[in-house]
Amino acid sequence: MRIKKMEELREMGVNPYPYKFEKTHDALLLQEKYAELAMGEETNDKVIVAGRIMAYRNSGMFIDLQDVTGRIQVFCHKNRLDEQQLKVISLFDLGDIIGVYGYIRRTPRGELTINAEKVDLLSKSLLPLPEKYHGLTDKEVRYRQRYLDLIMNESTRVTLRNRSKIIASIRQYLNGLDFLEVETPMLHSIFGGAAALPFSTHHNTLNMKLYLRVAPELYLKRLIVGGLSEKVFELNRCFRNEGISFKHNPEFTSIEIYQAYADFSDMMDLTENIISYVAETVFGTLDFEYDGKQISFKGPWARRSMLDLIHDVTNVHFGELDNEQAYQEAKKLGIDVPKGANWGKIVEAVFGEKVETKLIQPTHVTHFPREISPLAREDRDNPRLTERFESFVNGWELANAFSELIDPIDQRGRFEQQMSERGAGDVEAHPMDEDFVTSLEYGMPPTGGLGIGIDRLIMLLTGSLTIRDVIAFPTLRPKTD
RNA sequence: GGGCGCAUAGCUCAGCGGUAGAGCAGCUGACUUUUAAUCAGCGGGUCGAAGGUUCGAUUCCUUCUGCGCUCACCA
Numbered sequence: 001m002r003i004k005k006m007e008e009l010r011e012m013g014v015n016p017y018p019y020k021f022e023k024t025h026d027a028l029l030l031q032e033k034y035a036e037l038a039m040g041e042e043t044n045d046k047v048i049v050a051g052r053i054m055a056y057r058n059s060g061m062f063i064d065l066q067d068v069t070g071r072i073q074v075f076c077h078k079n080r081l082d083e084q085q086l087k088v089i090s091l092f093d094l095g096d097i098i099g100v101y102g103y104i105r106r107t108p109r110g111e112l113t114i115n116a117e118k119v120d121l122l123s124k125s126l127l128p129l130p131e132k133y134h135g136l137t138d139k140e141v142r143y144r145q146r147y148l149d150l151i152m153n154e155s156t157r158v159t160l161r162n163r164s165k166i167i168a169s170i171r172q173y174l175n176g177l178d179f180l181e182v183e184t185p186m187l188h189s190i191f192g193g194a195a196a197l198p199f200s201t202h203h204n205t206l207n208m209k210l211y212l213r214v215a216p217e218l219y220l221k222r223l224i225v226g227g228l229s230e231k232v233f234e235l236n237r238c239f240r241n242e243g244i245s246f247k248h249n250p251e252f253t254s255i256e257i258y259q260a261y262a263d264f265s266d267m268m269d270l271t272e273n274i275i276s277y278v279a280e281t282v283f284g285t286l287d288f289e290y291d292g293k294q295i296s297f298k299g300p301w302a303r304r305s306m307l308d309l310i311h312d313v314t315n316v317h318f319g320e321l322d323n324e325q326a327y328q329e330a331k332k333l334g335i336d337v338p339k340g341a342n343w344g345k346i347v348e349a350v351f352g353e354k355v356e357t358k359l360i361q362p363t364h365v366t367h368f369p370r371e372i373s374p375l376a377r378e379d380r381d382n383p384r385l386t387e388r389f390e391s392f393v394n395g396w397e398l399a400n401a402f403s404e405l406i407d408p409i410d411q412r413g414r415f416e417q418q419m420s421e422r423g424a425g426d427v428e429a430h431p432m433d434e435d436f437v438t439s440l441e442y443g444m445p446p447t448g449g450l451g452i453g454i455d456r457l458i459m460l461l462t463g464s465l466t467i468r469d470v471i472a473f474p475t476l477r478p479k480t481d
Numbered sequence: 482g483g484g485c486g487c488a489u490a491g492c493u494c495a496g497c498g499g500u501a502g503a504g505c506a507g508c509u510g511a512c513u514u515u516u517a518a519u520c521a522g523c524g525g526g527u528c529g530a531a532g533g534u535u536c537g538a539u540u541c542c543u544u545c546u547g548c549g550c551u552c553a554c555c556a
Contacts, residue, residue, distance in 0.1 A: 001507070055516070062515045077513070094506070107514060131492035131505045133517050138492085140548045152492095195556065242555045243482090348556085372556080390556065397556055428555090451556095477547065 002126045005091045009121065014088055016124035021099045024048040028069030030104065031112055040108040047114060050099040050122060052151065053092055055132065060089040065100065065114075068157075073113040074100050080117050088121065094132075095125030095151075143474055156469070159462045162282060163470055166458055169281040170235065170255060173274055179257065180229035183236070184219035186212060192436070193217030193375070195428040197241040199250075212239035217375065217449065218436045220258050221404065225444045230260040235454070246466040247396060250475045253454040258404070262448035264387045267401035268364045270450055271391050272299040275362075279461060290394055290460050293360055301362040301391070306351050309365060313354045318347050319384070340424075343384065344369030359392035374414040374430055376402035391452075393460060401450035408440035 006016045025047045037043070051067035063074040076089050080102075092098065102116040130136040135152045142149040142156070149156045171181065189208065191198040193215030201210050216234045223232050235255040244250065259266065279286050279297050286297045307319040316329050326346045330337045335353045337346050347369050359365070366389040367379055376386035387403035405411050415432045422429035458470040468474040 055518090057515050057518050058513060059511095061513050062518080064516070073516070075514075079513095107516090109514070109516075111514090111516065113514090128491045128506055133505065134493040136492070138548090140488095141492090143548095197555085240555075243553085245555080246550095248555060352556090368556090400556060 002093055002124065005093070006124045006126075009088065009091055009124070012084065012087065014121055016121055018120070018122060021050055021120065021122050022048065023050045023099065026069040027051065027065065027067045027072040030072055030114075031070060034104055034106070034112055037104070037106045037112065039106055039110050042105045042115070043103060045104045046101070047104060048099065048101050049114060051097065052125075053094055053096045053098060054129075056092065056094055060086075060092060063089075063092070063098075065098070066151075073107075073111050074102065074116050074119070075105070075107070075113045076116045076119065080115065081119070085119060089119055092121070093125060093128075095127070095129045096121060097123040097125070140476075143468055143476055146472055159458075159464055159469055160472055162462050163458050165282045166278055166461060167235065167253075167454065169278045170274060170454075172281075173277045174231075174233055174257070177231065179231040179233050179259075182220070182223060182228065182232050182234055184213075184216045184223070184234055186237070186239075188213050190431055190433050192430050192433050194238075194240075195372075195430070197428060199239050199241045214238055214240050215254070215451070216256050217451070218433055220256055221444065221447070221449070222436065222439045224258050224260055224447050225439045225442060230445075231258070233257040244475065246468075247456055247459070249455065249467050249471055252467070252471075255452050255454055257450045257452075258447055259449075260445040260447050263403040263446065264366070264389055264401055264448055267448040267450040268301070268303060268389060268391075270448075271364070271399050271401065271452065272297075272301055272362075274452070275457065278457075283461060288461060288463070290463055291465060293394065295361060295394060295460065297362055297393075301364055303364045303366055303389075305367040305385075306347065306355075306365050306369075307367065307385075309355045309359075310347065310350055313358070314350065316350075318343075318350065319382075342371045344371030344373075348372050356392065356397075357395040360394055362391060362393045362398075364389045364391050371417070373402065374418050375405055375411075377405045377407075378410070396456055397453070398456055398460075399450060399452045401448065404444070404447040404449045406440060406444040406446060408437050411440055412437050 009016055027049065030047065049065060049067065049072065051065040053063055054066045054071065055064035061076055063076065065072050065074050078086060099120040099122050100114055100116050101118040102114040105113050105115050107113050130148065130152050136142060136148055187210045189210060191211040191214050194217070196214040198211040198214050201212065203210050215238055220232055220234060233255055236253065237251050238254050239251050241250065242248065257270065275297050276286055276299060288295045288297070310316065310318055314333055318326055318329065321329060323343045326343050327337060327341070330346050330350050333350060333354065335349050337349050341349070367385040368376065368388040370378060370384055370386050373386040373388045376388040379385040379387050389401055390397050391399035405414065415430060415437065418430040419432055422431065455467050455470050458464070459467060462470060464470045
């Protein structure tokens with residue numbers, strides 16, 4: 001039916017898909033500029049706008065046009081338009097993209113309107129839009145056909161635009177501190193930098209197995225060793241072949257930041273500074289409501305050691321226990337710890353079970369056990385621990401940072417420990433990366449490193465309850481019927 | 482991966498052991514100051530897929546597929 005209309009238009013000499021259109025104004029700007037225009041008042045101000053037809057009333061006399069900034073009504077009156085134009089308008093459908101030349105007025109009913117003297121078809125839409133009142137609510141369609149979701153749902157447009165602004169402001173902040181943005185490989189022959197399962201792929205010409213990176217960490221540190229810059233960051237995608245949930249997508253965006261001559265407490269400051277800058281810049285506030293909870297990013301954030309937090313909740317001093325005692329205490333607390341788990345894994349399990357979800361307000365959880373932190377430097381006061389922290393907000397891990405391990409001999413030993421865990425069945429343990437250790441052998445300056453989960457940050461700042469709402473095209477199974 | 486739930490018109494949804502309904506969208510007409518426009522009329526469906534039970538299945542059962550919620554997993 002719409003194709004028939006299109007043919008009719010072609011016969012009239014109207015190209016349904018023209019090449020170019022010069023517009024002069026956006027809907028929102030006009031709404032703001034003429035906010036004071038009185039009801040019923042006419043102007044001689046000529047404007048040219050373009051957008052998609054979202055409503056079509058009185059046989060096309062009133063058309064609601066939606067552009068990227070908002071909506072504005074178009075008035076097509078027969079006194080101002082010739083036969084040909086009226087015929088063209090009668091062949092418009094909801095969803096068509098049109099350009100309008102006309103004069104600004106406010107109707108007696110109060111609606112800012114463009115009194116059209118010429119209307120051009122800019123793109124014929126061949127498919128009907130979802131229902132105008134209820135809109136598009138089917139989540140599957142919204143994720144699979146995001147273009148439709150964007151056409152129909154203002155909130156989707158706002159969230160994804162805010163995503164862009166958030167990311168731009170992070171870059172802006174770091175550039176202002178002389179950080180150098182770099183790009184390191186997405187395809188790794190050895191995966192590393194995080195305890196996670198990788199996607200694997202194959203390169204034909206080299207006939208080799210490659211992995212999609214789970215983290216850029218080991219390459220960024222090589223750049224620090226080389227002295228490309230004392231301050232580097234990479235803001236881009238990582239890939240983990242793991243479960244999907246409201247806060248996990250197989251491909252996700254992280255930022256990793258490395259600063260030579262800094263340590264983990266500098267990274268705590270940096271974490272707070274980046275997030276408060278972004279919040280102020282994009283939203284003009286540090287106070288947010290997420291899922292009914294008030295969250296304030298106002299600094300300084302609480303800084304508590306993992307063992308202290310566990311003690312607060314359980315009254316157990318895990319720091320004073322050996323492996324076996326820790327195992328018994330964890331069992332007493334009703335925590336399911338795998339047999340043979342080391343002290344660090346037990347402490348981590350207790351923390352995950354008893355503490356994590358309680359950390360609603362931004363909190364830096366410091367001093368993670370050594371065994372679960374193979375890339376982090378030993379704590380200067382306690383060799384069981386590392387100078388590592390994770391920042392928790394709303395019970396989620398938002399950031400992870402350490403004083404980087406720069407001692408090559410210690411690092412090699414950590415990799416060897418990881419490999420023996422791997423041999424014992426831990427598929428997420430790090431494989432040895434000889435070249436990385438070699439780079440450390442040339443000498444890496446003391447360095448602080450920080451990683452922030454960008455998608456989760458965006459969720460918190462935009463109030464999105466699922467990661468799929470902050471990723472334009474989230475991972476879905478292909479539709480097969 | 483486990484549990485629960487959902488899948489009917491382009492969209493939002495009813496419905497039911499006797500092969501289907503509304504509103505919006507669409508088409509025809511009326512109407513030139515409407516804004517969820519209105520009024521009159523019309524068309525529109527492999528009821529997610531495949532099996533089974535039944536005289537008969539969109540409906541009941543099984544399996545599959547997709548999605549959602551949730552638990553597990555996941556720094």
